[in-house]
Amino acid sequence: MALSDKVTSFDIAALAGVSQPTVSRALRGDKTVSAATRLRIEAIARQLNYKVDRAASSLRKGEARTLALLFFEDPLPDDSHINPFFLSMLGSILKTCALRGYDLLTSFQQLSADWHVDYADSRKADGLILLGYGDWQLYRARVEQLVGQKTRFVRYGSVAASGGLGTVIGCDNRAGGAAVGRHLIERGRRRVAFLGEASDHYPEFRDRYRGLGDALRDAGLAVDPGLHVDALSSELAGYEATQRLIARGIGFDSLFAASDLIALGALRALDEAGLVVPRAVAVVGFDDIPAASLTRPPLTTVAQDYGRAGAVLVDTLVRQIAGEPTDHLTLPATLVVRAST
Amino acid sequence: MALSDKVTSFDIAALAGVSQPTVSRALRGDKTVSAATRLRIEAIARQLNYKVDRAASSLRKGEARTLALLFFEDPLPDDSHINPFFLSMLGSILKTCALRGYDLLTSFQQLSADWHVDYADSRKADGLILLGYGDWQLYRARVEQLVGQKTRFVRYGSVAASGGLGTVIGCDNRAGGAAVGRHLIERGRRRVAFLGEASDHYPEFRDRYRGLGDALRDAGLAVDPGLHVDALSSELAGYEATQRLIARGIGFDSLFAASDLIALGALRALDEAGLVVPRAVAVVGFDDIPAASLTRPPLTTVAQDYGRAGAVLVDTLVRQIAGEPTDHLTLPATLVVRAST
DNA sequence: GCTCGCTGTGAATACGTATGCCCTGCGCTG
DNA sequence: CAGCGCAGGGCATACGTATTCACAGCGAGC
Structure with missing residues (x-):
């Protein structure tokens, strides 16, 4: 973006000879805008490299179109190494987020720290994905708070021990x-x-x-x-x-x-x-x-199956954000025989 | 956050018997607010679990307090595996971002796709971190566009071949x-x-x-x-x-x-x-x-030294966002002798 | 020829915060 | 005792978008 001259929907509107609301409607695909007008607006927007301001849009719509991925570990390793198993999910999580039109905020925290509500409370994200191995006794209190605050979240873990707290995806x-x-x-x-x-x-x-x-x-x-x-x-x-x-x-x-x-x-x-x-x-x-x-x-x-796990985590969370009820899911665990046995 | 009742600075203001701007000033540590008032406001804010709405704050301040990390690869592997070397930097990048008060948006894209300006144009992020091995002929055009648009960004790569395009961190x-x-x-x-x-x-x-x-x-x-x-x-x-x-x-x-x-x-x-x-x-x-x-x-x-690289990338970008001039940095490359030789 | 209804668009406004400016009252000085 | 300065805080407003409501124009039906 040029730092100096930010292009807004008003600029587009002026050039297209329409009002700002029409620009907003046209770019969101609202059917009340005639095809001719929409095409004209789209052309101008493309030409000026206009992009909807995310902050303004979020503020108005009350949604961030962003998910937060929280890796946690307790205690935190000094070398900032994230558990490779959970890290493996990152690729499919990113891919699925992109597919669903969400951005992904990522963070790496100590489970015992007080991070857990920040992302939702400040409306930085519409939902949370919790990833990590951690002491369930520590973990539980955080999760209860999320539930209490009606934060949308999914976590990867033990379905059997879900304790009725949120939606859990895990393997058998x-x-x-x-x-x-x-x-x-x-x-x-x-x-x-x-x-x-x-x-x-x-x-x-x-x-x-x-x-x-x-x-x-x-x-x-x-x-x-x-x-x-x-x-x-x-x-x-x-x-x-x-x-x-x-x-x-x-x-x-x-x-x-x-x-x-x-x-x-x-x-x-x-x-x-x-x-x-x-x-x-x-x-x-x-x-x-x-x-x-x-x-x-x-x-x-x-x-x-971390690939599928990542996709399911995102999809489940997205459905939850849409207000649909979501269920636990247990994925298969597959023995892979190599030379160590 | 409770989905129903969003707590705003007006709520805090009413309870504290002050105006909304005073709440804003108090929570940002503005010295024109007396200590007594500030403490009262802070207490109420904590009690109501109030968090500044990020979208509103970003809109008003014109900054997202967010960096975007873009992993790219060309072509994209089908299994969504991010290059492990760059992935290793994630930990220290996250850590340094947290230290500097920035959130991190993460994304994984094909270099040849048209992602490169989205994050800055839409004001989702204040700056970009580019990570990946890619064909410099493809890469170059994207980077030139970023420079042309005055987007703040840093990239990990070859300092020698920086081509005067942006700030590059790399090893020798x-x-x-x-x-x-x-x-x-x-x-x-x-x-x-x-x-x-x-x-x-x-x-x-x-x-x-x-x-x-x-x-x-x-x-x-x-x-x-x-x-x-x-x-x-x-x-x-x-x-x-x-x-x-x-x-x-x-x-x-x-x-x-x-x-x-x-x-x-x-x-x-x-x-x-x-x-x-x-x-x-x-x-x-x-x-x-x-x-x-x-x-x-x-x-x-x-x-x-991916640990240091991650930290330097973030710090350099943050300085750039602050308007300071930034320089390339070449980190040492250290031979590690193991049994394969 | 007049009204009804629909299509397409504009005007007004709300989202929640941060900041420039103004105002009040108190203490101090001459 | 009057005037000045400053600390503390309120008022108004702007950020850019999305939505609700109102409205104009036009074709159709009687």
């Missing part, structure tokens, strides 16, 4: 966990360790653990609590958890990491301990982040 | 390429192949190639054009280029890929051809994307 964590269990058993593994928080604070991880339990029990195997080590979703947490697991001295022949980041750390720890994957220990992750196919050996994992 | 591609060349020579390699477009259409790749040439000549070695294969920045392009290189039957003992994505494809092609890395062929990439340390073997590459 339990089925995914079960698929991992069956796969490991099929490969002859009997002592499956689990790395990841499995408490109610992390419903997704918990469900993955439960799925594993389902498979073990179905095969007549017991779930050994001694083979469960807590870990948040980071490479470092996976590394340290694996070291703790090894230190326990309880035998295990395979390892199910609640996320690929954890699995990356596990691979590093196993390598350092001289435990060869998959011969000594089979390793499975969850998420299928881009890095999963590049590890040494390539990581068997459970793929979540 | 030529020095990085030279460092790669010296490193390979030091490792006893003499026949270095280069994968990547080296024409003026891709100034960054060209400079990396030139840097390699510098090092070879310094060591008294000749640059063999037969060892140069064109490739755009993608895994597939790297894979195919490597196959073509092998098919040429010209001996080579090392391979410098113009980007890590290309290097990933090269590793795959070499593996399939039974050429062991690094014994038969040493491989070096450029960018140091997160995946680079996970490949088999881990990839030697040239790290660009």
Whole structure:
């Protein structure tokens, strides 16, 4: 835009010999404007490179035509690295937003910070997309506030643990966990360790653990609590958890990491301990982040369809903004077998 | 925000027993409002969860307090995957934006599409950050238009080839390429192949190639054009280029890929051809994307400081918006030696 | 030939905030 | 005791668009 001379609908109107409201109507495709007038106006607008002022339009219409994407993490990593799994959704979210005529505001915040209402309260966005792994006990309070304020939002997470708070899109964590269990058993593994928080604070991880339990029990195997080590979703947490697991001295022949980041750390720890994957220990992750196919050996994992997830998140939110009721959606979780098992 | 009852500065004013302008002044920290009044207003505003309406504020002030981040790529990949190197900058860009009090609009577009002026023309954003590898011949026309329209923008790219068009932040591609060349020579390699477009259409790749040439000549070695294969920045392009290189039957003992994505494809092609890395062929990439340390073997590459780059991009743009003159900046490129050499 | 109704357009206004200007009252000075 | 300055705050208005309402003109029907 030229900084000096901002083109307004009045300028167009003057040149077209009509009034400002007619310009507005013509450009929005209102049928009460005759085709001849509309074409004339459109031509002039194009020529002057006129674009509707977003602020004025938003103010008048009371909608921002903008969605806000909030990545959150607790605690915030110092290196500003956004969780690669959620980052993977960005492409399809952007694409779908463009398709639906929405812009996307992006932000990266600590879950425990007080960001959650800002975007909606200040009318910067018509709705929110919440993306991140976080302690549900922290998370819940924020989400309740959003619900209380009637903010439109969708979140990616555990449908099972939605708690009636808003619309949740997620994958079938339990089925995914079960698929991992069956796969490991099929490969002859009997002592499956689990790395990841499995408490109610992390419903997704918990469900993955439960799925594993389902498979073990179905095969007549017991779930050994001694083979469960807590870990948040980071490479470092996976590394340290694996070291703790090894230190326990309880035998295990395979390892199910609640996320690929954890699995990356596990691979590093196993390598350092001289435990060869998959011969000594089979390793499975969850998420299928881009890095999963590049590890040494390539990581068997459970793929979540982030492409579809991104599209569904946007579409659901858009429908919600339009006033339609929206429902949870559970997407399939697909086992991807690679060389680590 | 409650959908029904929007809280405005008039509501606050009524409750505080002052006029609306006083509320506005108080909340913006204007010193003409007495401390007592300000505190009273702030308390009420907090209690009612009042937030300044962004659209109204933008309209009045003529600034959006928003930056637009435009990822572009040509052609657009079907899977909506944004180049991981540029994606890595997102974290620090978001962080710096938050620090400077700006929101960030994000978008992913084809360079050849007509997006480039939309954000500024419609006043959705006060400035643009351009991120992507693209054909400079396509790119140039867009950038010229931005300059012509006096749009504030910064871009990450080749400072050397800035062409006087706007402010460019980039790394020292030529020095990085030279460092790669010296490193390979030091490792006893003499026949270095280069994968990547080296024409003026891709100034960054060209400079990396030139840097390699510098090092070879310094060591008294000749640059063999037969060892140069064109490739755009993608895994597939790297894979195919490597196959073509092998098919040429010209001996080579090392391979410098113009980007890590290309290097990933090269590793795959070499593996399939039974050429062991690094014994038969040493491989070096450029960018140091997160995946680079996970490949088999881990990839030697040239790290660009994307954390600092993101911060500098935002800060430079903010200064430009403030009306200050801004300058190009070349960041260092650092060789990171891993097992692939 | 007059009215009815429809089509196309203009006039007025509201959205919520920020700012230029003016006004009031108080304290201080001479 | 009068006049001056300044602190504090109100009034009016502008930002650019979208919408409601009013209205003009024209063809059709009787």
